[in-house]
Amino acid sequence: xxxxxxxxxxxxxxxxKAQTKQRVDKYCALNTHVMELRSNNVHTEDAxxxxxxxLELNTELHTVWNYRRQIFVHLDGWKSEGDRQALLEQELAFxxxxxxxxxxxxxxxxxxxxxxxxxxxPSWDRELKLVAKLxxxxxxxxxxxxxxxxxxxxxxxxxxxxxxxxxxEFAFTLEQINRDFANHxxxxxxxxxxxSVLQRCSEDERRKMMDDEVELIINAIYTDPExxxxxxxxEWLLDIQPSREDKCALLRDKVSKIRELLEIEDxxxxxxxxxxxxxxxxxxxxxxxxxxxxxxxxxxTLTRLKTLDAYHVNKYTDTESVLCKRWQ
Amino acid sequence: xxxxxxxxxxxDTVVLGTGLVESIVACEIANRTATGSDEGRKVLHIDQNPxxxxxxxxxxxxxxxxxxxxxxxxxxxxxxxxIVGGVSGSQPMSFIVNRTTPREECDTKRPxxxxxQPFYSGDANSFxxxxxxxxxxxxxxxxxxxxxxxxxxxxxCRGDMIDLLIDLRIGEYVQFKGVEHSYLVHGGKxxxxxxxxxxxxxxxxxxxxxxRKLMRLMTVIADDDECQKLMDEAAQSSEQDFCQFMQxxxxxxxxxxxxxxxxxxxxxxxxxxxxxxxxxxxxxxxxAMGRYGRMAYLCAMYxxxxxxxxxxxxxxxxxxxxYMLGEHVEIVQEDEASGFTVxxxxxxxxxxxxxxxxxxxxxxxxxxxxxxxxxxxxxxxKEILGDDTTAVLCHVDDQTATSLLYLTQATLAVPSxxxxxxxxxxxxxxxEKRAQLQRALDDVAAGATxxxxxxxxxxxxxxxxxxxxxxxxxxxxxxxxxxxxxxxxIVKLIQQD
Numbered sequence: 001x002x003x004x005x006x007x008x009x010x011x012x013x014x015x016x017k018a019q020t021k022q023r024v025d026k027y028c029a030l031n032t033h034v035m036e037l038r039s040n041n042v043h044t045e046d047a048x049x050x051x052x053x054x055l056e057l058n059t060e061l062h063t064v065w066n067y068r069r070q071i072f073v074h075l076d077g078w079k080s081e082g083d084r085q086a087l088l089e090q091e092l093a094f095x096x097x098x099x100x101x102x103x104x105x106x107x108x109x110x111x112x113x114x115x116x117x118x119x120x121x122p123s124w125d126r127e128l129k130l131v132a133k134l135x136x137x138x139x140x141x142x143x144x145x146x147x148x149x150x151x152x153x154x155x156x157x158x159x160x161x162x163x164x165x166x167x168x169e170f171a172f173t174l175e176q177i178n179r180d181f182a183n184h185x186x187x188x189x190x191x192x193x194x195x196s197v198l199q200r201c202s203e204d205e206r207r208k209m210m211d212d213e214v215e216l217i218i219n220a221i222y223t224d225p226e227x228x229x230x231x232x233x234x235e236w237l238l239d240i241q242p243s244r245e246d247k248c249a250l251l252r253d254k255v256s257k258i259r260e261l262l263e264i265e266d267x268x269x270x271x272x273x274x275x276x277x278x279x280x281x282x283x284x285x286x287x288x289x290x291x292x293x294x295x296x297x298x299x300x301t302l303t304r305l306k307t308l309d310a311y312h313v314n315k316y317t318d319t320e321s322v323l324c325k326r327w328q
Numbered sequence: 329x330x331x332x333x334x335x336x337x338x339x340d341t342v343v344l345g346t347g348l349v350e351s352i353v354a355c356e357i358a359n360r361t362a363t364g365s366d367e368g369r370k371v372l373h374i375d376q377n378p379x380x381x382x383x384x385x386x387x388x389x390x391x392x393x394x395x396x397x398x399x400x401x402x403x404x405x406x407x408x409x410x411i412v413g414g415v416s417g418s419q420p421m422s423f424i425v426n427r428t429t430p431r432e433e434c435d436t437k438r439p440x441x442x443x444x445q446p447f448y449s450g451d452a453n454s455f456x457x458x459x460x461x462x463x464x465x466x467x468x469x470x471x472x473x474x475x476x477x478x479x480x481x482x483x484x485c486r487g488d489m490i491d492l493l494i495d496l497r498i499g500e501y502v503q504f505k506g507v508e509h510s511y512l513v514h515g516g517k518x519x520x521x522x523x524x525x526x527x528x529x530x531x532x533x534x535x536x537x538x539x540r541k542l543m544r545l546m547t548v549i550a551d552d553d554e555c556q557k558l559m560d561e562a563a564q565s566s567e568q569d570f571c572q573f574m575q576x577x578x579x580x581x582x583x584x585x586x587x588x589x590x591x592x593x594x595x596x597x598x599x600x601x602x603x604x605x606x607x608x609x610x611x612x613x614x615x616a617m618g619r620y621g622r623m624a625y626l627c628a629m630y631x632x633x634x635x636x637x638x639x640x641x642x643x644x645x646x647x648x649x650x651y652m653l654g655e656h657v658e659i660v661q662e663d664e665a666s667g668f669t670v671x672x673x674x675x676x677x678x679x680x681x682x683x684x685x686x687x688x689x690x691x692x693x694x695x696x697x698x699x700x701x702x703x704x705x706x707x708x709x710k711e712i713l714g715d716d717t718t719a720v721l722c723h724v725d726d727q728t729a730t731s732l733l734y735l736t737q738a739t740l741a742v743p744s745x746x747x748x749x750x751x752x753x754x755x756x757x758x759x760e761k762r763a764q765l766q767r768a769l770d771d772v773a774a775g776a777t778x779x780x781x782x783x784x785x786x787x788x789x790x791x792x793x794x795x796x797x798x799x800x801x802x803x804x805x806x807x808x809x810x811x812x813x814x815x816x817x818i819v820k821l822i823q824q825d
Contacts, residue, residue, distance in 0.1 A: 178530045222536040223529040223543055264537055265544075 030054050031061075038067045043074035052094065059098055059105040069114060081120055091115045096130070103134065103141055113150065124158065127151045139176055145185045149192070166196045174216075181220050187229045191236040198240075213237055214250075218257055225261065225268040244285055251282045269309050276301050276319065283326075295327050334650070335676025339372045341822065342670050342678070344657060345686030346375040347382025348633045348808070349799040351640035352492070352815035353684050357822065358647040359496065371649040372670075372678060373641065378654040380641060381478075382686050383801050384633025388474045389467040389707075389780060395478075396425045396784075397443065398434060401688040403695045404787050404801070410444070411781040413463025420778070421460055423447040440464070467707070467779055473743040475631040476705065479786070479802035480733045480750045481811070482507055482625040482632065482720065485616040488816075489636070489808035490626070501639040504626035505739050509719040512591045513732075514583050516771050518713075518721070521591045524622055538584045545578050545588065549614045559611070562603035570595060570606025590722040590729050594806055597729035598754045625807065627718045629739045633802065659683065682822050684797040687789035693798070699788040701804045702757040704765040705750045708776040711736050712747060720806060723768035729753065730768035731806050749773055754804040757785035797821060 012020065034054050037047045051068045055061065072091075077083030095112050102108070116122040131148045138144065152169055156162035170193045176186035194213070198206055214237070220230035234254065241247045258275045261268070276298045283290045302316045302323075309316075343354040350373070358371040377399050379385055387395055396408040407426040413419075425447045434443075441460035448455050467474070483489045483504065493499045510521040522528040525546070528539050548554040558577075565573055571589045574580045580588060593609040595601040601609075616624040628635050645651055656673040667681040687693040713719050713734050721732035733750040735741035742748050751768045755761050762783055769781070791798040797818050803810055 178526060180526060181529050218536065219529055219539070222539045223525060260536075261540070264540060 027054075027057055030057070034064060034067070038063075043071045045075070047071055048075075056098060059102050059108045062107045065107045065111050069111070072118075085119065088115050088119050099134070103138065104143055106143075109143055109147055112147075116154075122154075124151055124155045128155060135176070139180060139183050140185050142185055145189055149189070163196065163200050166193055167200075169193055170197050177216070177220075181223070182227055182229060184229050184232075187233045191233060194236075195240055210237070214253065221257075221271070222261065225265070226270050228270070231270065231274060248282060248286055248289070251278050251285070254278050255282070266304075267308060269305065272301050272305050272308070276305075280323070295323075298323060333676040334372070334672065334678050337372075337676075337678045338370070339650075339678055339680045340369040341371050341682040341684060342657075342668070342680040343371060343373045343684045344375075344689040345382040345799070346373065346380045346637055346641055346653075347686050347799065348384045348637045348640075348802075348811050349815045349818070350382065350684055350686055351380075351637040351644070352812060353797075353799075353818050353822075354649055355496070355640040355644040355647070356815070356819045358644045358649040371644060372652075372680065373644060373649055374652045374655050374657055374672065376654070376656050376689070380638050380653070381634035382637070383786065384477070384479050384481075384637055386475045386477045386631030386634035388471045389464075389476065390471050392476050392782075393444070396428075396782075398428055398431050400428055402426075402428055403693070404688055404789065405784050407784070409783040410447075411778070412444070412460060413466075413779065418456075418459045418463070420781075421456075421463070422449045424449050463779070470743040473737075473740070474707070474748075475634075475739075475741045476707075476748065477631045477633060477741075477750070479633055479701075479703070480631075480705075480735075480752075481802065481808050482627050482733070482806055484612060484807045484809060485619040485624060485626055487612065487616065487807060487809045488812040492812055493636075493639075496640075496643055498636075498639045498643055501642060502635050503629045505629065505718055506621050506623040507625040507627050507718045507720050508623055509713070509717065510591050510624075511713070511719060511721040512583060512587050513721055513723040513768065513771050514586055515725070518772060519583065521587045523617060523624065534584070541578055541580060542584060542588075545574075545580075545610075546614065549611055555607075555611055559604060559607050562607045565603050568603050570601040570603050573603035573606065586722075586724050590724050594722070594731070595729060596731070596754050596804055597724075597727050625720060627733075627735065627739050631741065632808070636808070657689070682797065683795075684799065684818060684822070685791065687791050687798045690789075690791040690796065690798070693789040693791050695787045695789045697756045697785075697787050700756040700785045701752055701754055701788075701801065702761045702765060702783075702785045703750070703752040704762075704769060704781070704783045705748060706769055706773060706778040706781040707742060708747045708749060708773055708778055709745075710747065710776040711745065712749075712773060712776045715745075721772060723751070723771060725767065728764050730764060731804065732768055732772060733806075734772070746779070747776075752804055756787070757783060761785075 030050070030053060034047075034050050037050060048068065048071050051064050051071065054064055055068070072078060072087065075087070077087055092112065092115055095108060095115070098105075098108060116127070128148075128151050131144055131151055134141065134144045135148065152165060156165045159165050170190065173186045173190035173193065176183055177190070181187075194209075198209055201209055213233075217230045217234050217237075220227065238247055238250055241250055255275065255278050258271050258278070261271050262275070265271075279290050279294055279298055299320065302320050306313045306316045341354070341357050343350045354371050354373045357369050360369075375382065377385075379387075379391070379399075383404075385395070393410070396410065400408065407424055410423045410425060412421050412423070423444050425444075441457045441464060444460065445455055445457070483493075493502065510523060511518050512521050513519075519533050520527070520531070522531050522534065522542065525543065528534065528542055528546075531539065534542065548558055561577070562570075562573055565576075568576065570593055571585065574585055574588055588610065589595050589601070589606070590597075592613050593601060593606040595606070613624045620626065641649075641651065652672070652675065655675065658671045658673075660669045660671050660677070667679060668683050669677060670680055670683070671677045687695075714736075716736055716738045717734075718736065718738055719734040721734065723730040723732060730751050730753045732752075734747060735750075736747045737744045749769060749772055751765045753761065753764060765783065769778075786801050788801045789798070799818065800814055
């Protein structure tokens with residue numbers, strides 16, 4: 001999980017080694033037992049508990065998850081809706097227990113999705129609450145965000161106004177960004193939602209939304225010019241611009257905002273790099289739109305970057321030579 | 329235990345007063361030796377009041393009025409202005425309590441309109457007893473849910489007080505809540521002081537350039553090397569005070585400058601804050617954040633100074649210290665060679681090598697109005713800055729600065745739905761100072777009605793000519809570190825003896 005220190009590694013003591021051996025032996029015995037049951041196609045309640053014990057020790061055994069699903073389907077209670085509901089609720093509770101131990105297990109999330117798909121009427125609101133809690137604990141966990149997108153899509157299916165769900169999700173991303181604007185997942189999710197949010201807007205509202213998004217980016221850039229998330233989000237904004245004129249307008253705006261920032265702080269690397277790259281992009285979109293003065297500006301900036309960022313001096317030299325050829 | 333006597337016993341140190349400084353001293357002397365470094369450091373700790381805390385004590389409204397009318401030392405606090413009521417349309421009533429009555433002469437514990445009437449500052453004939461009783465009963469019906477502090481202070485998350493609590497393991501006796509917000513009150517407007525990158529990002533009142541400037545300062549302070557370079561530079565610019573240094577080095581101005589100089593470095597507008605010291609305070613503030621959460625300060629539940637004093641006393645008692653409340657003493661004899669003879673009013677006469685005292689115990693102490701702190705508080709009928717939260721504020725106007733503290737039921741300072749706002753500033757309570765405190769309270773409490781408003785000053789004092797170790801009254805700084813340092817200084821002096 002993010003934000004946790006690594007634990008120091010040291011040589012285990014004799015006692016610890018003995019303990020570990022015991023645990024390993026127990027695990028191997030259980031593993032063998034379960035695999036044997038599986039190869040004999042045993043589908044009883046006992047087999048189910050055996051798989052549970054094994055999965056509690058190791059959530060990554062996708063074969064065992066598969067086997068567990070097979071057992072469920074073969075159980076007597078599976079056919080009756082009431083019994084199946086009870087079994088699956090239990091299963092969801094079991095998954096909740098182990099989620100906290102290992103949030104990053106693909107197979108466990110997969111199994112949860114399977115369980116929900118088998119329920120006649122799953123509670124997506126409850127799932128949404130669960131994933132909100134999860135993201136509150138670890139806001140950058142992409143399993144959490146991915147699952148959230150999945151749950152939201154299910155919520156939308158059942159919702160009266162699916163677009164309103166998108167709007168509230170959009171607001172949620174803003175909350176997360178405000179909490180910690182280095183949260184790449186939040187920015188990413190926002191970029192995925194933006195097109196659908198923009199769709200419901202009128203032309204004026206679209207203008208305003210775009211301005212608001214740019215304002216958000218500028219706030220982030222002024223707070224920490226080196227944080228890549230805001231710059232990356234700008235790229236996504238650029239991608240969703242409908243026309244070439246819109247793209248150029250956005251890029252021109254970006255250039256002037258960068259220049260303003262450089263007036264009060266001329267030694268931030270990222271804005272300087274972005275300045276050059278934006279002018280080059282403009283040149284690519286609309287050949288000839290970059291003035292001579294601006295071309296000089298690019299070369300001057302690259303020279304400055306070579307002293308500020310000595311590690312990447314060759315990259316800047318390379319860019320210089322490419323631009324020299326192009327603009328000659 | 330009235331037949332228990334201490335007559336003839338010898339103590340290493342007798343401590344008079346259970347204020348926070350005295351309690352830390354008593355605890356350090358009793359405890360350090362209990363863990364085996366020295367022999368025979370017996371401590372006798374006495375308070376003439378029937379409550380702990382001394383000048384840091386914490387009261388319910390009824391107990392506060394008792395303090396004002398009975399227990400207060402008039403040399404230290406000449407008068408207490410109490411304004412009651414103003415709810416449900418009636419006029420607030422003002423009382424100036426300018427004398428005290430000995431406990432034995434008061435017949436009832438519960439303050440009544442009749443008890444306050446002699447101090448009424450309006451026309452005696454127009455005193456409305458019933459309105460006064462009504463206003464008082466609003467407070468008294470929840471009397472025990474209040475914890476009104478004489479000297480509110482906070483603990484820096486990384487600082488001397490917290491370190492001492494952890495070291496002595498008193499942390500288990502006291503509970504704290506984080507002070508979640510810091511505000512600057514400027515031109516009558518209350519604005520949140522951004523304390524982290526996220527706050528800066530989300531702020532709607534800072535301009536982009538101000539955001540960048542503030543982030544630059546934060547980044548420098550947070551980086552050890554850069555911070556040291558800054559401190560060195562500040563030490564060399566000794567002609568500049570902290571405010572000028574921030575202007576010249578980081579180009580701060582306007583409310584951003586005020587935020588850093590007053591809300592973070594806590595300049596008080598009276599004492600000059602040098603460049604180096606200001607930077608050090610900012611460094612301490614920033615370093616304190618993140619230890620227990622996104623805040624620099626912790627606020628103790630039930631009233632900081634008093635709870636902490638009691639915690640230290642508890643540890644002192646556990647380490648063998650003897651305690652007496654409500655006991656008066658007379659220091660009969662001073663003998664260079666063998667110390668002091670202390671006569672207690674009910675429990676005999678003892679000998680002591682050292683005496684540590686709150687100067688109010690010295691009938692000949694000299695009180696200095698110049699070294700006073702003016703204090704005020706009001707209990708409000710609304711939670712004006714949010715419910716279940718705690719905040720520290722700084723009110724700035726025309727070069728004066730007032731510190732404020734906003735508490736709610738989050739720290740069990742008031743009943744749910746109400747809040748208490750403290751304001752204080754260094755200097756005696758002249759009419760200008762009173763007006764300054766009132767402006768601060770009014771600006772912050774706008775929109776709420778005060779159930780009880782109080783103004784008073786606390787003068788510092790020295791025990792002259794004697795070999796007592798005298799403690800100081802709570803100063804106007806917002807955190808306890810200076811209190812701890814003062815106590816530790818006294819302990820060192822005693823241990824040198």
